[in-house]
Amino acid sequence: METLLYLTLLISGFYTPSSCLHQYHLITNDMTWTDAQSYCRAHYTDLATVDDMEDLNRLMTSVGSYNSWLRIGLKKGDSMKWNWSLADRRFYSEGETEFRNWDTGTPQNGNCALMSTSGLWNNASCDDQHHFICYDGKQDTNLTYVLIQENKAWIDAQSYCRQYHTDLVSVRNQTENTEIEKKISLPVWIGLFLDSWRWSDQSDSSFRNWQSRWLTTDQTCNCTLVSPFTASDYTKWINQPCDSIYAFICYGKLPYSPPDLPNTMMTE
Numbered sequence: 145m146e147t148l149l150y151l152t153l154l155i156s157g158f159y160t161p162s163s164c165l166h167q168y169h170l171i172t173n174d175m176t177w178t179d180a181q182s183y184c185r186a187h188y189t190d191l192a193t194v195d196d197m198e199d200l201n202r203l204m205t206s207v208g209s210y211n212s213w214l215r216i217g218l219k220k221g222d223s224m225k226w227n228w229s230l231a232d233r234r235f236y237s238e239g240e241t242e243f244r245n246w247d248t249g250t251p252q253n254g255n256c257a258l259m260s261t262s263g264l265w266n267n268a269s270c271d272d273q274h275h276f277i278c279y280d281g282k283q284d285t286n287l288t289y290v291l292i293q294e295n296k297a298w299i300d301a302q303s304y305c306r307q308y309h310t311d312l313v314s315v316r317n318q319t320e321n322t323e324i325e326k327k328i329s330l331p332v333w334i335g336l337f338l339d340s341w342r343w344s345d346q347s348d349s350s351f352r353n354w355q356s357r358w359l360t361t362d363q364t365c366n367c368t369l370v371s372p373f374t375a376s377d378y379t380k381w382i383n384q385p386c387d388s389i390y391a392f393i394c395y396g397k398l399p400y401s402p403p404d405l406p407n408t409m410m411t412e
Contacts, residue, residue: 170214217345230313237316259277369384
């Protein structure tokens, strides 16, 4: 019988019932995405959902020294939706995630949003290179909007903002739109992006952490893997076929009697 290795981490959340109290569980049996989903739903709650970078870091802590790609619950769906890179629901009041300031005739082609010098938004290929605006929510700085005058693709701009500030900027209302517009002399990336990826538990979390220039348009690569390797791609995600087999991460309360486990490790 194959050994299932359980490493659990208590997560304290603030803004959704599903993240108020749950644990991540590493399952080292290799399974397809569908089989992993069924296993997680039978024994826990579902395949892992990730709400933000803090959540992702906690998930990676639960993985410990495991050294192979891992499935999480993100899978490509059929419908496209505009999302903000900054996924923390506490950041938005009612209706603020839906604020848009599109220029006439947009959006058209392109899955990432630019703000022009007039304050109007356009969408463009995420691979285009532009300056960008970071949002910084740290308490030790008085800079909320940080203009980065370097040309980067959207996903690289996102990584930069998450590393040095908080995230690519969200624009929640016209007042913020005007404030950001005053800072720019060239079009800049903002944190709005279009995708069709959905979480297994139907969470509306817009958090994504794709590896730069990896997200393939191959129609067979519809499921997500996270990297546990302690290198430059640590915590980054790639998309792979759903019928390939990998270990995976569930979330949910730990059952009182783990099913048929001759060797079980648990840490809290």
